[in-house]
Amino acid sequence: MSYRVEKDLLGEREIPREAYYGIHTLRAKENFAVSGIPVHRELIWALALVKKAAALANMEIGLLEPRIAGAIVQAAEELARGQWHDQIVVDAFQGGAGTSTNMNVNEVIANRAIEILGGTKGDYSLVHPLDHVNLGQSTNDVYPTALRVAAIKLVRELSQAMAVLQGALQAKEKEFASILKIGRTQLQDAVPVTLGQEFGAYAEAVARDWWRLYKAEERLRQVNLGGTAVGTGLNASRRYIFRVVEILRELTGFGLARAENTVEATQNADIFAEVSGFVKTAAVNLAKIAGDLRLLSSGPRAGLGEIVLPKVQAGSSIMPGKVNPVIPEMVTQVAYQVMAGDVAINMAAASGQLELNAFLPLIAHNLLHSLEMMTGAARLLAEKCVRGIQADEARCRQLLEASQGVITAFAPYLGYEKATAMVLRAARSGRPVTELLVEEGLFTREEIEAILKPEELTTPGVAGVRHLKRFLTREGDKP
Structure with missing residues (x-):
């Protein structure tokens, strides 16, 4: 050589x-x-x-x-x-x-x-x-400006990916709107919900993330280019200082503007910490959604098994036929890495001293990689998982009927103490609580069906009261 x-x-x-x-x-x-x-x-x-x-x-x-x-x-x-x-x-x-x-x-x-x-x-x-x-430049105005420009590009891509995921979840909300299932709080049987309501909640959380990321671009548009070493513009022509940002705005198509206080914009990196916080929050929501999908699809025979995830690859080198929820698992790992990156960004942003932050490379690495990883994770979750999810309606019905959580819908009619007694009896006998309610003559089968309609159980008010005339009082629809 x-x-x-x-x-x-x-x-x-x-x-x-x-x-x-x-x-x-x-x-x-x-x-x-x-x-x-x-x-x-x-x-x-x-x-x-x-x-x-x-x-x-x-x-x-x-x-x-x-x-x-x-x-x-x-x-x-x-x-x-x-x-x-x-x-x-x-x-x-x-x-x-x-x-x-x-x-x-x-x-x-x-x-x-x-x-x-x-x-x-x-x-x-x-x-x-x-x-x-x-x-006319310094690293101290060039590098932060470039980081803002790169971040804007990747924020836009992540926003688009989150919008795609939101749409996929909303489609499932509509598809599963009539599928009644048992809801769970603290992993214990609670009151009934529809599977569509669960997916609608996921969609709403992702919608908030999309809005936060959409607004994050505004935080990144103020650049310190032209400020040179410490933001004062030393050794840069005045004509250059004002023209260079205009040209960069034209080249990128981004709404860039010269920061009003370029000394401040050179000193501080809190903007990157703020944007990272938005990305971290989106990661938190994706981790929650991915965890729920793994739980709802668990089994499929020995777990909840209320939904079936698309099969994308064989899951075991020793267990034939096993298929794992690998897309939600990948999403969870990405989310944890983004959360870790956010900690690094916060520490780096807090460690700037006087006129400059020496740790911008750490901020750049974590912020840009987090944006990129989250974009890929959101898109893959939508394309390879959410869009292909199927509901096991029979399993949802089976678990709902076997659960004692439905007794909550009857508590306004029975009172809390009597409802509790019915739960204990059902637990001892292993029989559905609704069957015992009919057996004791507390409700007819028609009345139970009226109470357990999806639209009654999953909307505000006392379930079935409009159909159970014998329970009506003079005060209206209170049992």
């Missing part, structure tokens, strides 16, 4: 001749060889767009020659499309508040621009990573 020699303030180093990165990246690659996890591709995309916007703004105001600016723009566009990502070699976990990532991008764009102009990589007299690609 042949090498070129580059210099920095620490001395000289040999760089592989064909590499697009330079000496700053090489040192960072060696210093932060910790996880092997690359910088998130959407952050690279966003950084490339920031560099393109900066080059265009600097060209417009006469600080960059059109020839140099054009080469930088072309190189940045290629990087944004996914080319040269193999040249972004720094680890996701790095000191320096993202400086190593910014320098890696600067060097790759500079060397590709040099190549476009017919030069040789490393000849920074043609295009310099700092004097040209990083002109």
Whole structure:
């Protein structure tokens, strides 16, 4: 392998001749060889767009020659499309508040621009990573801005995925609207509900998540680009400062605006903690839904078995015929990872000091990966699980009839003490409580059927009272 020699303030180093990165990246690659996890591709995309916007703004105001600016723009566009990502070699976990990532991008764009102009990589007299690609910028305004842009893109994708999941759950709410089953509180028999009501509750929770995520984009639109090192805009042209955000807004199609207080926007990372909180809350709801689906489908013979999940793969290397709820299990694991990431984001956001937060790489890694994982989890839950769920109506009816929870519907007629006595008798005899109510002449079968209608048991009011005239009082529909 042949090498070129580059210099920095620490001395000289040999760089592989064909590499697009330079000496700053090489040192960072060696210093932060910790996880092997690359910088998130959407952050690279966003950084490339920031560099393109900066080059265009600097060209417009006469600080960059059109020839140099054009080469930088072309190189940045290629990087944004996914080319040269193999040249972004720094680890996701790095000191320096993202400086190593910014320098890696600067060097790759500079060397590709040099190549476009017919030069040789490393000849920074043609295009310099700092004097040209990083002109009017600092890591401290470039990196947070790019993180906001990348997060907006992924928040939009997650919002769409949650909307798809909401629709799938609402379809099941409608499909299962007439299937009566026993409800459960604290995993014990409670009062009847419909299976549709359970799925409707899931849909409503996901709808709240969708709304939170939709509004989260507003939190991310205020960028500190143009603030340079600490938000004061030192070494950046006033014309550049106002123009560069306009160009970035045009390039992304996002409603970006320059932060009113760029010093504050450079200091603080609470916005990322807030957005992460929305993502974490969505993860909490997905974990709850996934857990319920596993429980409701458990068995199928020795568990609840009220619903049947789609069979997507064989479940055991030793037990023939076993099929596991692998999609809800995957969703649960994603949710737990997102919750853990939220803790890391909160700690990192709280650890910023004075004019800068040095831990933005940790925030970027966890936030962007959480958004991406949640998008995949929500889509797969909808496509490979929820849409194919079937109800075992006979099993729902069997468990409902065997449960003593239905006695609650008769308590307004019997009184609490007498209803309790009927439950105890049913438990001792192993017979359905409704059968004992008929046997003791407390209700006719027709009256029990009137009380146990799905629309009576699952809507406000005393079940069946409109049909049981002998229980009516002068006060109206109270038994």
